[in-house]
Amino acid sequence: MLASARGFWGRHRRKILVSLGVAGAGYAAYRYLDSHRRQLVRVEQRALEERAAEEIIKNQLQTHFENVQKISDTTTLPFAMHYLRSRIMEELDISHLTEKLMHGKGESSAPALTPKEKYDTWEKIKILSFTRTVSSIWAMTLLSLYVRVQVTILGRHLYLDFARVTDGAQLQEGSDTFSKSGHKDFLATADYLATYGINALITKMQHAATEILKEKQLKDPMGIDEVLETILQILKQFMGLCEDNSWINYLVPENANVYAQLMAVSSSGFDDSSLLKDVRKLDQLMSETRIVLSRNIMDRSLKKIASVVVEDLAVQIGAPIPPPGLPLAKLLAKVAQLSLPLLEEPDKNKHIQIIRSMPEVELFYTFLYANMPPET
Incomplete structure (x- = not known):
């Protein structure tokens, strides 16, 4: 029996070894492939989990950005426009001058105006009427562009933060912290024009109007x-007076620390440095905004709005104006009234809607969001 087994082994040893080798190799290959398959499953599962996590973060970013946009559209710009309207109407009120003319005609107990007093009063009305409307054109246009720049810059920062950070929790934590301070503080600068910049703006615009209108008789x-x-000449003269883009200072605080101090004082009623927040991010956002605004994005918008305003003037007059036109004195009241629709609330303001729908404006913000220098 043993001899026959040895004989069988001797005759078939090679075949048996080959068969065992094949079986062993097959088993090893199976184990390798199974291990590789399991590894692929784990990798795919991890990739699915990472994609799901990224999608959650993207949705959180989108929600946060939409909240910023909503705050800007429903709170920031409406409040800033309302305050801007009240400041311009207050600083460039001409009702006391028209009343002075009426009283000077002997319609009251007030003494009649001398020819020089009457002339000087009309000259003031002429200058202030154009100053009010052109200031409104400039302020409304720049404020609407500025608020859109704010939202676009914030959106780009959120995207860049997402691109840099791989830890979703870390990104969310940083975004939440900044949204409570930097975003809101940055959006709050929208009322800087009406609060701090309007007087300097009006003064320089009045100088420009005086220069352009000095040769135009009533x-x-x-x-x-x-x-x-x-x-358009007054706008050009005004911009010429603002050397080195100094007009940006009417819109954007020059120094974040000084601005934060002003906000602390206005909110508490006294100088309390403990109320100051970390202004590094705010300073970064304000610096970027100043750079963007210096790219001279508003020329076409100003010209477009000026054209629309004059079309409104023609509608107000009604009948076609025969050449060579109406006496300037008869146009002044209507010119002054043009400022009112310019400073309407955003949802009722056709001029803001016109600016937003301009193709060159939309293209500019597209380039800005992508952090590419637009051609202007």
Whole structure:
């Protein structure tokens, strides 16, 4: 029996070893493939989990950005526009001058105005009427652009933060912390123009209007096209007076620390440095905003709004103006009234909607969000 087994082994040893080798190799291959398959499953599962986590973070970012946009559209810009309207109407009120003219005609017990007093009063009305409307054009246009720049810069920062950080919890924690301070503080600068910059703006705009209107007499005829040209000349003169883009200082605080101190004082009623927050991020956002605004994005918007305003003037007058036009004195009241629709609430303000829908404005913000220098 043993001899026959040895004989069988001797005759078939090679085949048996080959068969065992094949079986062993097959088993090893199976184990390897099974291990590889399990590893692939784990990798795919991990990738699915990472994609799901990224999707959650993206949704959180989108929600946060939409909240910022909502705050800007429903609170920041409406409040800033309301305050801007009240400041411009207050600083450029001409009702006391028109009343002075009425009283000077002997319609009250007040003594009649001398020819010089009457002339000086009309000259003031002329300057202030154009100053009020052109200031409104500039302030409304720049404020609406500024608020959109704010939201775009914030959106880009959120995206860049997401791109840099791989830890979702870390990103969410940083975003939540910043949303409570930096975002809100940055959006709050939208009322800086009406609060701190408006007086300097009006003073310089009045200088520009005085220079352009000094040769235009009250009896001189003026047509619609000449009104538009006069408005554009005042805007150009104003921008020329603002050397080195100093007009940006009317919109954006020059120094984040000083601005934060002003906010602390206004909120508490006294100088309390303990109320100051970390302003490093706020300073970064404000610096970026100043750079963006210096790219001169508003020229086309200002010209567009000036054209629309003059079209509104033609509608107010009603009948076509015969050449060479109406006496300037008869146009002043209507010119002054043009400022009112310019400073309407955003949801009722057609001028803001026109600016937002301009293709070049939309293109600019697209480039800005992508952090690419737009061509202007």
